Amino acid sequence: MNAKRNFQVGIDYQRDDRGENISYKNANYNELTAIYWAWKNLSDVDAIGLVHYQRFFFKPGCRKTIDNVIGQQDVDLLLKNHDVILPEKRNYFIESNYSHYVHAHHEEPLLKTRQILAERYPEYLEAYDVTMQSNKAHMFNMFVMKKPQFDAYATWLFDVLARLEPRIDVGTYSVQEARVYGYIAELLMDVWIETNNVNYAEIKWGVTGRKQTVSKVYDFLLRKFFQTNANLRKIHF
Structure with missing residues (x-):
């Protein structure tokens, strides 16, 4: 899947600006524009999944190389x-x-998201609070879902985010921070999973290519202990 703003001639991927789409929101929604496109335009499929151009699911017990990325048979079995x-x-x-989120981003979107759940989806509040208090989460907007579960998840997620949009002013955010809806969606995954008691499998993930682990750890600790979040990029290490 190729976001319109990343389109290059000669790369024959499905674009997110064809059919029913929110491609124009990519600067704020990140990979969610691809999720939206799949939700609205793919019907005759059994399952839908998302990984990133360098971040993949890997086979158990194998090195994290492109040759060991899970394939169709692995997915079917799971x-x-x-x-x-x-x-x-x-x-x-x-x-x-x-705390990890607010050390890296504006706190307001999290507060507004909780308000929306309280108003529109109160049954999700308990899972939201538990997720926020936990120090673990399924991150990165990575998943593979059977089609019925995917449709249910996307219907809920995009409704919550649509209600969030008018409550925050991304015009005052930096380019990095303006990607807020993608960041919020990462934390909403577990909220949806736990509330709906979804039967899921966890598998190994990793990043291919060059990583800057030392630099990322340094930035993470700097944010944590010195409260310096305004100009630091979001870090996953």
Whole structure:
């Protein structure tokens, strides 16, 4: 899947600006524009999934190389007994999901999201609070879901985000922070999973290509202990 703003001639991927789409929101929604496109335009499929150009699901017990990325047979086997496939949870160890978020981003979107759930989806509030207090989460908007579960998830997610849009002014955010809806969606995954008691499998994930682990750890600790979030990029390490 190729976002319109990343389109290059000669790369023969499905674009997110064809059919019913929100491609024009990519600067704020990130990979969610691809999820939206799949939700609105794919019907005759059994399952839908999302990974990133460098972040993939890997086979167990194997090195994290492109040759060991899971394939169709691996997915089919997992979906025989589960409705959803998720990456192993990210563990932040020394802080909660909530504090990790606010050390890297504006707090307002989290507060507004909770308000929306209280008003529109109160049955999700308990899972939201538990997720915020936990130091682990299924991150990155990575998943494979059977089509019925995917449709239910997308219907809920995009309704919550549509209600969030008029409540925050991304015009005052930096380019990085303006990607807020993608960031919020990462934390909403577990809220949806836990509220609906979804049967899921966790598998190994990883990043191919060059990683800057030392730099990322440094930035993470700087945010945590010195409260410097305004000009630091979001870090996953």
